[in-house]
Amino acid sequence: MKHQINIIGFGLAGATLAWQFHFKNIPFKIYDSGSNHCTRTAAGLVNPIVFKRLTKSWNIDLLLPEAFDFYTRIENTLKTKLISGKKILYPFTTKEDENNWSVKMGDDRFRNYLNHTNSAELNNIHAPNGVGLVNTFGNIDTNLFLDLSRQYFLSNGIEFFTEELRHENAAANADQKYIFCEGVAVTENPFFNYLPMKPAHGETLIIQTDGLELINILSKNLFLLPLGNNKYKVGATYNWELKKPILTEEGKNDLTERLKHLLQCNFEIISHQAGIRPAVADRRPLLGVHPEKKNLFIFNGLGTKGVLLAPYYAKHFADFLAEDKTLDAEVNITRFAKRYRKSLLDKKAL
Numbered sequence: 207m208k209h210q211i212n213i214i215g216f217g218l219a220g221a222t223l224a225w226q227f228h229f230k231n232i233p234f235k236i237y238d239s240g241s242n243h244c245t246r247t248a249a250g251l252v253n254p255i256v257f258k259r260l261t262k263s264w265n266i267d268l269l270l271p272e273a274f275d276f277y278t279r280i281e282n283t284l285k286t287k288l289i290s291g292k293k294i295l296y297p298f299t300t301k302e303d304e305n306n307w308s309v310k311m312g313d314d315r316f317r318n319y320l321n322h323t324n325s326a327e328l329n330n331i332h333a334p335n336g337v338g339l340v341n342t343f344g345n346i347d348t349n350l351f352l353d354l355s356r357q358y359f360l361s362n363g364i365e366f367f368t369e370e371l372r373h374e375n376a377a378a379n380a381d382q383k384y385i386f387c388e389g390v391a392v393t394e395n396p397f398f399n400y401l402p403m404k405p406a407h408g409e410t411l412i413i414q415t416d417g418l419e420l421i422n423i424l425s426k427n428l429f430l431l432p433l434g435n436n437k438y439k440v441g442a443t444y445n446w447e448l449k450k451p452i453l454t455e456e457g458k459n460d461l462t463e464r465l466k467h468l469l470q471c472n473f474e475i476i477s478h479q480a481g482i483r484p485a486v487a488d489r490r491p492l493l494g495v496h497p498e499k500k501n502l503f504i505f506n507g508l509g510t511k512g513v514l515l516a517p518y519y520a521k522h523f524a525d526f527l528a529e530d531k532t533l534d535a536e537v538n539i540t541r542f543a544k545r546y547r548k549s550l551l552d553k554k555a556l
Contacts, residue, residue: 210234269517286350290347388506
């Protein structure tokens, strides 16, 4: 590479991209202000199925094996366990749920992902019509991933800067490349704020109960992720109005009520968290180079399925930057060229 690479942000997007550059022996620096809340709050679930419509997640046949290989490689490098290996259980509350699941199981496109199970884990879970099982590798410990990745890079001489980087200074320094992995903060980035971000505020709980025997992840209008010692992470809410990762009574009460409909045992709330997901209006990641400032790039918009999306598209982006490969049109920010031109006209009109 002719230019020094600078990664702005060290949440899931920035950390995954850093690893892909590291694997390619491309030198880089990292700016990490420590303001990321989304990755720290996330459950790190890897779910290949969209339960609402009972369809396969977008590009899952490409994304899932790439994600598994990536996190396995990170585990081997860091000599730690990040992959839970859990399956996902989906309780059938109606006969229609069970019938729809059986139909999908007979479809070859779903054969590797869906199954039935007579799980003994469903003690005190409302599942009057049985339970379906989703084949996946569970979830990633995102906090551990960030913490150990940072330690690894520091021990290998990678520079970390904790101060905020001024966007204007980056644009003026044409000798260096800057990749903005800022999450929802991109809405305040003057060079990429024309992109149609649709940040989604989300809240999670940590509960404790001795009434559950879950080993795998449960998903039915919320998720229940076993943490050990009778503790479970519960989530999540969606709010498109709140712009800061604040805790709300509304979010807490929403999750509590949903839990009461699903569980047939008592539980105690011991923790409450909030974050802002960097979602995009068309639900596709944002990758590419600024239309005019050719030293400014973006790798963002991973949204709710970030743990699944990040490995494949970080590699895709690294190939684009290092080997001049073409970005997929579905994720390339050139799809919003009209919005950029409109933003320029709006600025001139002021």
